[in-house]
Amino acid sequence: MENLALTTLMLPFIGALVVFVFATTSGRRMGVLFAALTTLCMLSLISAFYQADKVAVTLTLVNVGDVALFGLVIDRVSTLILFVVVFLGLLVTIYSTGYLTDKNREHPHNGTNRYYAFLLLFIGAMAGLVLSSTLLGQLLFFEITGGCSWALISYYQSDKAQRSALKALLITHIGSLGLYLAAATLFLQTGTFVLSAMSELHGDARYLVYGGILFAAWGKSAQLPMQAWLPDAMEAPTPISAYLHAASMVKVGGWHWRAASPTSSTTRSLKACFSL
Structure with a gap:
């Protein structure tokens, strides 16, 4: 199961490297291939987890002494969200091959390798964020999703698209400062980054x-007063706009909301304040 989890996480990143560096004219085919392979590994991982009949499986990837820096956790909730982000990523990749063509009436443009590379990175970052067992890991993948959104929103390279991408990057990065604070405080208080x-x-x-x-969830989910980036993000190609809303950027906030699950009346009160 641990090998399946690692393969599911690494395949999109390997695919992005292959598409960006090595592929020449076959970027779209390679993009679909790696998205499909990731989906197959994800389905195998979910099947193996439920067959094992365990509450959760934790895997430490990087540690310094007794401090776990990066790790993965597989449980019922993470497998559910993992299915959503990876499977919808595959559907978006497939749809992109038909959308990004010179026959598109509004945007006659053949998709470049750069598009499919960043889309695979996006899928991989979302998978990593969902499976991360540490705040440091979530922070890393949180920032990668921000970089991918910037690259994909600005894909058409128009002035408006570039301004919209920069706005999305800056506003969501402001939200990420909350994760830096949370990770530092958690480590100082407990000596670990484990969620x-x-x-x-x-x-x-x-x-x-x-x-x-x-x-951090507030910024990624475009909640008041940090919602300004979301309407302008529609400057991205339509498949990316769909993925941003359905399974990636906006859902990152919801996932972090889940990570801050209430364990006492104090945290329930805090979450109530943030939901107003």
Whole structure:
């Protein structure tokens, strides 16, 4: 199961490298191929998890001493969201091959390798964010999704598209500052970045960590007053706009909201404040 999880995570990144560096005229075919392979690995991972009949499976990837920096967690919720982000990523990749052509009436343009490379990176970053067992890992993939959204929103290279992409990058990056605060506070208080350690927090530290996570969710999910980037993000190619709404950027916020699951009346009150 651990090998399947790693393969599901790494395939989109390997595919992006292959498409961007090595592919010449076959970028769209390679994009679909790697998206399909990732989907097959994802389905195999989900099947293996449910057959194992476990509550959760945790895998540590990088650690320094006793401190886990990056790891994966496979449970019922993460597998559900993983299915959504990877499978819809495949559908978007397939649809893109028919949308990005010179026969498109509004945007007659054949999709470049750059488009499919960043789309695969997007899928991989979303998979990594969903499976990450540490705040540091979530922060890494959080930032990668921001970079991919910038590259894809500005894909047509028009002045408006570039301004819209920069706006999305800046506003969502402001939200990511909450994750930096949360990760630093969690480590200083518990000596670890593992998400499960948040249940050990007390007092002001609890507010800082949960508040930071919810602030990051606020920015990615385009909640007031950080919603300004979302309408302009429609400058992206239509398949990307669909993926942003259906399974990626906006859903990142929801996933971080889930990570800040209430463990006491204090955190429930904090989440209620952020939902107003």
